[in-house]
Amino acid sequence: MLARKQRGLSALGFLIVLAIGGFFLTALFKVGPMYLDNYFVQGAMNTLADEKVHEMTDARIRRKIGDSFTINNVRDVDVKKVQIVREKTRTLVKLDYEKRVNFLGNLDVVVAFNNVYDSSVQ
Numbered sequence: 001m002l003a004r005k006q007r008g009l010s011a012l013g014f015l016i017v018l019a020i021g022g023f024f025l026t027a028l029f030k031v032g033p034m035y036l037d038n039y040f041v042q043g044a045m046n047t048l049a050d051e052k053v054h055e056m057t058d059a060r061i062r063r064k065i066g067d068s069f070t071i072n073n074v075r076d077v078d079v080k081k082v083q084i085v086r087e088k089t090r091t092l093v094k095l096d097y098e099k100r101v102n103f104l105g106n107l108d109v110v111v112a113f114n115n116v117y118d119s120s121v122q
Contacts, residue, residue: 031109034099037074038113044068045093045117053091053119058084061093090120 009017044065053061066079077097085092095115103109 026104030101030103031111034101034111037076037099038115040069040072040074041077041095041113042115043072044074045095045115048093048117048119053093053117054086065093065095090118092119093117 047068048061048064051064056064061084062079062082065082069075069077069079076099077095081095081097083092083094083096085094093116096113098110098112100108100110
């Protein structure tokens with residue numbers, strides 16, 4: 001009698017587990033690339049650590065970041081949105097952007113990224 005009640009997962013239980021797993025895999029494949037792109041954006045900002053940013057022109061800073069975007073195949077982030085704030089002892093390079101992806105049906109996921117490079121912190 002006891003062995004008969006412990007047969008395992010029913011077909012309905014298996015479908016529920018499959019649906020939950022599918023939901024999380026969909027979330028991973030939709031949202032994951034956005035975070036991967038931001039990882040490369042942050043890496044592009046960190047390449048400025050090898051340069052004397054305080055002495056570079058704005059166009060040269062944008063070109064350096066844009067070249068890194070090209071190498072890492074970052075297409076959805078516009079280099080023109082890079083803000084460069086110059087102060088007496090440091091230069092701040094900021095890139096704030098949002099990405100939106102259609103998740104399921106009419107449900108969208110919006111992720112906001114804030115990237116800052118400070119030339120005084122090295």
